[in-house]
Amino acid sequence: MSGEGPSLRERRRVETRRLIQSHALRLFAERGFDDTTVNDVARASGVSAMTVYRHFPTKEDLVLHGRYDHLVAAGVAARPADEPPVRRIGRALVETVRDLAGSADRELLLARLRLMVDTPALRARHLDSQFATQQAIAAALLGDAPEPDAEFRVGAAASACLAAMHVALTRWAREDGRPDLPGLVAAALAAAFGEEFGDDVD
Structure with a gap:
């Protein structure tokens, strides 16, 4: 099965990452990068701040990933x-x-x-x-x-x-x-x- 494409777990991981990043980019555009916190991004994405950091180790990575x-x-x-x-x-x-x-x-x-x-x-x-x-x-x-x-x-x-x-x-x-x-x-x-x-x- 490993040769048939990404697993369900990996697809969910990619979807979560894209969801978080899209909310982050929207908030950064609306409020400014410096005035938006990782907690703001987590709340908008419906996840915990720990989940954000698991996918994006730094705030800058939310943009640069x-x-x-x-x-x-x-x-x-x-x-x-x-x-x-x-x-x-x-x-x-x-x-x-x-x-x-x-x-x-x-x-x-x-x-x-x-x-x-x-x-x-x-x-x-x-x-x-x-x-x-x-x-x-x-x-x-x-x-x-x-x-x-x-x-x-x-x-x-x-x-x-x-x-x-x-x-x-x-x-x-x-x-x-x-x-x-x-x-x-x-x-x-x-x-x-x-x-x-x-x-x-x-």
Whole structure:
């Protein structure tokens, strides 16, 4: 039975996590991140504060949970191996945001980004998440025991690509999700690296 998909217990866990996070994002948008407590989120969700902490160890995790490192890493790994790292990473990022912007998670992503843009504590934590994404990209390109010079080059390429994407995500959030997100990311990458990252993505 284990190969037939998530168990009932795991499905309930995912549903509870999504319920808590959706109430948290609503309250943060209405009241502000700093003026909303974990107890407020628990009451709105109909669960205990202990249940909230079991799913989200910190208040910041209520916003930041749901990173997409595995999608980016898979996209990077799927690109042609002979592409330069910047092109390989950049095109994988464009494909990832294209999938997310067209999915049911689009509004969740937009709500999270709005909060990250406007909340200093979340902006600081977001830098940690970018470092984790950088490491996931490096592992996808180089494996678990990379040669130091290669790791340095890939780390620089990944950091630069992620910084360009951050500029695009910030604009998308500030403009309430109206612009085409993959187009914004491709344009930001092109501005940084002087090459196209858009229409001819495989």
